[in-house]
Every structure is written in C-alpha cells, then in structure tokens.
Amino acid sequence: MTISGLLAAAQSRLSPVSDSPHLDGHLLLGQAMHQGRDWLIAHGNDQLEAATIECFELLMERRIAGEPIAYILGTQGFWRHEFHVSPAVLIPRPETELLIEILLARLGPDPRQIVDLGTGSGALAVSLASERPQWFVTGIDCSEAAIELATMNAGELDNLELRTGDWCQGLAPGSLDAIVSNPPYIREQDPHLMKLSFEPVEALASGPDGLDAIRQIIPHAHQCLKNNGLLLIEHGYDQQRPVEDLFRQAGFEQVTGFNDLNKVPRAVLGYRS
Numbered sequence: 001m002t003i004s005g006l007l008a009a010a011q012s013r014l015s016p017v018s019d020s021p022h023l024d025g026h027l028l029l030g031q032a033m034h035q036g037r038d039w040l041i042a043h044g045n046d047q048l049e050a051a052t053i054e055c056f057e058l059l060m061e062r063r064i065a066g067e068p069i070a071y072i073l074g075t076q077g078f079w080r081h082e083f084h085v086s087p088a089v090l091i092p093r094p095e096t097e098l099l100i101e102i103l104l105a106r107l108g109p110d111p112r113q114i115v116d117l118g119t120g121s122g123a124l125a126v127s128l129a130s131e132r133p134q135w136f137v138t139g140i141d142c143s144e145a146a147i148e149l150a151t152m153n154a155g156e157l158d159n160l161e162l163r164t165g166d167w168c169q170g171l172a173p174g175s176l177d178a179i180v181s182n183p184p185y186i187r188e189q190d191p192h193l194m195k196l197s198f199e200p201v202e203a204l205a206s207g208p209d210g211l212d213a214i215r216q217i218i219p220h221a222h223q224c225l226k227n228n229g230l231l232l233i234e235h236g237y238d239q240q241r242p243v244e245d246l247f248r249q250a251g252f253e254q255v256t257g258f259n260d261l262n263k264v265p266r267a268v269l270g271y272r273s
C-alpha cells in the first residue's frame with residue numbers, strides 16, 4: 001500500500017463523520033509517521049510498512065468514532081500558538097480569537113492587570129500575555145487538570161499566573177483593568193451538545209438558558225474592575241440581547257456587541273463607569 005493509496009481510502013472512510021476528510025486523513029497519517037503534510041504529498045508513491053498502517057488504523061478508529069481531531073493530535077492552533085489540549089479542556093475555537101482582537105484594539109501596551117475567567121487550555125490568557133509583555137495576566141479555572149494543561153501551554157512566560165478558582169472569588173475589589181471570559185453558554189437541553197460529547201460538558205453547558213455562568217460572572221466582574229475597567233464575554237449566537245441587558249443591569253456602560261468572523265453575534269463588552 002502506498003501513502004497516496006492509503007490517504008485516498010482514508011478520505012472515503014472519513015467522509016461520513018468529518019467535514020474535512022481529506023485534511024483529517026493527512027493529519028492522522030502525519031501523526032502516525034511523525035511527518036508534515038508536505039512530506040506526505042512529496043512521498044505519495046512510497047510503500048508503507050505494516051507497523052505504520054497499524055498505528056494509522058488506531059488513529060482512524062478514534063476519528064471514525066467521532067473524537068475531535070485536536071484530541072487525537074493533542075494540539076490545536078489558536079492565535080499565534082499551538083496549544084496542548086486534552087479532554088479536560090474545551091478545544092479553542094477560531095471565533096474566540098475575536099476576544100483577543102478586541103482587547104488588543106481597546107487597551108494600549110502600558111501595564112495592565114487582566115484576568116481570564118475559565119481559562120481552560122489557557123488559549124486566551126497565554127495569547128494575551130505573549131502579545132503584551134507589559135500586561136500581567138491571570139488565568140483562572142475551576143478544573144485542576146485545565147490549569148495543569150494551561151501551565152504547560154504558558155511555557156516560559158513570566159507575566160502570566162495560572163491558578164484554580166471559582167470565577168471571581170478571591171479577586172480584590174476594584175483591582176483589574178480588564179476581565180475576559182469564554183464561559184460555558186450552551187443550553188443544557190441543546191441538541192448541539194450531543195455533537196460535542198467528547199468535550200467537557202462543564203465547559204460548554206450552563207443551565208436551562210445557557211446563561212447561568214454569565215449571570216454569575218457579570219456582577220462579580222463589575223466589583224473587581226477599576227473605574228473604566230472593561231469586561232468582555234463570549235456568548236452564544238442568540239444571546240447577545242440578554243447578555244447586553246445583564247451588563248446594563250450590573251451598571252456597565254458603553255455596552256457594545258460584536259460579531260465573529262462568520263458574522264454571528266459572539267461577544268459583549270462594557271465598561272465600569
């Protein structure tokens with residue numbers, strides 16, 4: 001069996017379960033052979049060893065069972081880094097990069113105290129800390145496994161602290177320049193959750209209307225922010241209006257909604273007056 005023969009067969013086996021069967025086949029064989037896509041394409045006519053085919057087959061079985069490619073590979077690209085991921089954390093989504101863009105545009109490079117609530121793999125906290133060496137970023141998550149993984153992702157950054165905690169608990173009142181969060185926001189009964197069954201449900205679902213975590217975060221965040229400090233929260237496609245209302249009820253001003261790269265309402269920002 002040649003590399004290109006195996007990849008063609010893999011693509012048709014993956015088609016029923018994946019939106020990107022061609023890419024997935026390449027990524028899985030690349031993983032089995034410790035090679036990149038370019039190498040696989042250049043070596044399409046090479047014969048494969050039985051041990052490689054066996055190793056690839058195990059990865060294929062996981063993918064065909066619905067496991068996300070990021071968990072099989074153990075990494076996911078986000079902003080400028082490859083992040084280690086495991087089933088203990090949500091796989092970082094491209095739409096969440098919107099939060100980075102907004103914060104970088106709103107806050108200058110001078111020293112700031114920033115907190116990322118529900119940091120998971122650390123995608124937001126690590127990206128912000130590495131973009132802005134003068135900021136000090138704290139990433140908080142209730143899951144110890146998530147904090148271990150985020151710590152691995154943080155590498156040598158020295159303007160980043162990662163710790164377990166329950167949302168804003170333990171943060172000093174009036175102490176922060178910005179709080180950012182991609183909290184769980186899917187409705188408990190949402191059928192979309194079935195498709196995400198490999199990811200931790202506590203990072204995805206949040207009560208009957210999906211707003212339990214957001215409802216908890218907003219008023220506490222208000223207390224922890226300095227005057228003119230900002231809160232930025234990611235939310236579901238149909239939650240922008242209620243999230244904006246919750247911001248205003250808690251006393252936030254200049255409340256603004258943002259769309260993601262697919263033009264879907266995805267985040268709300270507000271300032272403590």
Ligand code: GLN
Pocket residue numbers: 090093182183184185186196203204205
């Ligand atoms: N955006 C993710 C999804 O719908 C959910 C992320 C979250 O709940 N924070 O797949």
